[in-house]
Amino acid sequence: MIDVLYFAWVRERIGLPRERIETSAATVNDLIAELSAREERYALAFSDLSSLRVALDQELADFDAPLAGVREVAFFPPMTGG
Amino acid sequence: MIDVLYFAWVRERIGLPRERIETSAATVNDLIAELSAREERYALAFSDLSSLRVALDQELADFDAPLAGVREVAFFPPMTGG
């Protein structure tokens, strides 16, 4: 079980801020493929990875990072604070 | 007639903040030579020009700048504001 969080327009496209997922995805890319296969709104949100960022347990990570031991995955657009 | 102003340790060495001088010095260097010839305290204040700055009519200038038309000459050490 893994917590998946969505922020900003990713949250809006997918339509929810977080969900708990049962998955055996080995990497972030695998998880994205799994979610995108589920429903159109996921496929749409993940259609352009260059406009997405991912954090694993609240640290920025790469899309090929392994998910072993990870409890929280978050997807969001590039940050625009400051 | 020209007003000559002294600031910081230049003022302290010469012993006055300003004086009015009758001079025919053509350049700042000439004026320095004239003043240094007057009295020991001037010679001391002007002994190391690399530690001095000069302003003509309130604008920084070089020691070889001409004095024609200048009403106010100021001598002081490098600035230390801020």
Added chain:
Amino acid sequence: MRIAVQSEAFDMGAEANRFAAAVQGAGAIVTFTGIVRDSASGDLDVMEIEHYPGMTERALTTIATEAMARWSLADCLVIHRYGRLRATDPIMMVATASRHRAAAFAAAEFLMDYLKSRAPFWKKEITRQGADWVAARDEDEAALKRW
């Protein structure tokens, strides 16, 4: 070192004075304050700032800790708001204190560059025309390369 992530407004001048009063032995204090600008068409109703609770505080703490060490700062402060803001509201501020000015300036710019592209905040402009997520600027990402 203080990190504050808050929805409440803050008083930039009061925060700057409080920061300065607590600092020991510094000769230089730099502050940066980010202000909500109106939209291009001049009709900004609300600037909504979303963030990632938990990760935000971690990211800001990491960035501030690095700035403290790298420039031997006497102190540093980061405040960032989230929620609904209006044009001319302060969004965030950083303050740095050091012996001489070069370190305080460099550390403040470093904090801002990292905060912009590494702290999980997202801005949405709400105008009469609708709502738009603010796009990240390439030059903000590029600014990280100088450190």
Added chain:
Amino acid sequence: MRIAVQSEAFDMGAEANRFAAAVQGAGAIVTFTGIVRDSASGDLDVMEIEHYPGMTERALTTIATEAMARWSLADCLVIHRYGRLRATDPIMMVATASRHRAAAFAAAEFLMDYLKSRAPFWKKEITRQGADWVAARDEDEAALKRW
């Protein structure tokens, strides 16, 4: 644009807030405040600041006018005290406002670099040991080369 050369103390936070309140359309405000540090031996009694009335205002106006134009600032402020100050008193501050942060930071650093080496102020430290004029630092003069 405001230039103030004064013997009176100023409130850095209040000045920063007043500056910010008057600015139109800026997204970024940077302030720098210089504070009297104690002497190396920790016994500073008074920091005396002498200046050249007339030339000081001219030099600061020239520097600030150049900063306004070069970075298209929304506004800028320079305050510098003279007279007798004590450890932890603010000596001076600059503030800059611009659309984006890079211009506000660069302009504030430019103002400081020029003010340090081109505005006619001189500091004297008075301690139990006696009185000493503060020496100019080579790196301050060198800092001008970057602009």
